[in-house]
Amino acid sequence: MADLNVKISNLQFKNPVMTASGTFGYGLEFADLVPLHEIGGIIVKGTTLHSREGNDSPRMVETASGMLNCVGLQNKGVDYFCKHIYPQIRDIDTNIIVNVSGDSAETYAECARRINELDAVPAIELNISCPNVKEGGMAFGVSCAGAAGIVKAVRAVYQKTLIVKLSPNVTDIVSIARACEEEGADAVSLINTLMGMAIDIEKREPLLSIRTGGLSGPAIKPVALRMVYDVAHAVKIPVVGLGGISSTEDAIEFMMCGATAIEIGTANFIDPTITKKVKDGISSWLDAHGCRSIQEIIGVV
Numbered sequence: 001m002a003d004l005n006v007k008i009s010n011l012q013f014k015n016p017v018m019t020a021s022g023t024f025g026y027g028l029e030f031a032d033l034v035p036l037h038e039i040g041g042i043i044v045k046g047t048t049l050h051s052r053e054g055n056d057s058p059r060m061v062e063t064a065s066g067m068l069n070c071v072g073l074q075n076k077g078v079d080y081f082c083k084h085i086y087p088q089i090r091d092i093d094t095n096i097i098v099n100v101s102g103d104s105a106e107t108y109a110e111c112a113r114r115i116n117e118l119d120a121v122p123a124i125e126l127n128i129s130c131p132n133v134k135e136g137g138m139a140f141g142v143s144c145a146g147a148a149g150i151v152k153a154v155r156a157v158y159q160k161t162l163i164v165k166l167s168p169n170v171t172d173i174v175s176i177a178r179a180c181e182e183e184g185a186d187a188v189s190l191i192n193t194l195m196g197m198a199i200d201i202e203k204r205e206p207l208l209s210i211r212t213g214g215l216s217g218p219a220i221k222p223v224a225l226r227m228v229y230d231v232a233h234a235v236k237i238p239v240v241g242l243g244g245i246s247s248t249e250d251a252i253e254f255m256m257c258g259a260t261a262i263e264i265g266t267a268n269f270i271d272p273t274i275t276k277k278v279k280d281g282i283s284s285w286l287d288a289h290g291c292r293s294i295q296e297i298i299g300v301v
């Protein structure tokens with residue numbers, strides 16, 4: 001069987017398939033449905049220094065080939081995570097990665113510093129791209145200076161693997177990826193959701209409580225693929241690709257465009273076993289095509 005191992009900085013992944021933050025809870029919620037140890041990495045729900053209520057309902061709308069959400073980083077804060085959730089997930093035999101968000105360089109850094117203390121969390125994914133919060137979030141990820149400032153502050157206090165998650169709601173994602181690389185990011189992941197809207201025509205008003213939301217699912221795949229290709233050809237650090245992946249073939253497309261690993265988000269809502277299916281599917285595809293290692297397809301396009 002082909003070797004599925006991939007590496008991001010010095011962190012080893014048993015396969016390149018991870019779950020996207022906000023679509024797989026803390027992993028435990030899926031434990032009865034999919035063998036968690038077979039997933040390459042579990043990226044848990046966005047965590048912030050202080051607890052957040054999130055936005056009012058309605059905060060999800062189904063769209064053609066996708067969905068809009070404006071959950072707004074609802075979570076109980078980093079201390080609750082460390083005390084109550086971490087003990088329940090620390091022994092899952094995969095890379096547990098915490099997705100970190102904030103509203104200033106200080107709150108990002110303080111949240112990262114507390115997670116740095118957790119032995120069984122070898123990496124964080126820095127979310128500088130959430131479109132659904134008023135302060136912070138995407139505001140940092142849409143300019144080189146904003147992105148660089150957050151990465152610099154976090155890099156100063158976080159010694160393990162640092163993945164920075166980029167926003168597609170920009171004109172030049174390559175320059176933002178380069179700014180993150182220059183400040184010491186170990187990898188970039190892309191893409192977060194694309195800003196969108198949906199209207200209730202009877203009420204003549206937006207369907208989502210805060211008017212706009214982030215579009216995810218198969219509808220965004222071609223946009224994500226183009227951005228992964230562009231960024232992977234411009235930076236030296238590994239790229240993690242996501243956006244609309246819902247099949248083995250989708251995952252292979254991203255890897256051929258230069259992604260070292262991939263994340264699956266919205267597709268978990270349709271098929272909670274999709275991560276295992278894609279992992280097994282990549283393995284079978286490599287075998288059927290005479291490849292001995294996943295490395296043989298990364299960046300071949």
Ligand SMILES: Cc1cc2nc3c(=O)[nH]c(=O)nc-3n(C[C@H](O)[C@H](O)[C@H](O)COP(=O)(O)O)c2cc1C
Nearest residue numbers: 020021022046069127191192216217243244265266
């Ligand atoms: C309901 C929902 C909640 C999300 N929450 C987060 C989050 O907390 N942090 C984050 O970085 N991304 C979050 N995302 C974005 C996803 O991780 C992913 O970047 C996006 O959905 C694109 O991938 P997909 O098309 O495979 O879903 C969320 C997405 C959805 C649909």
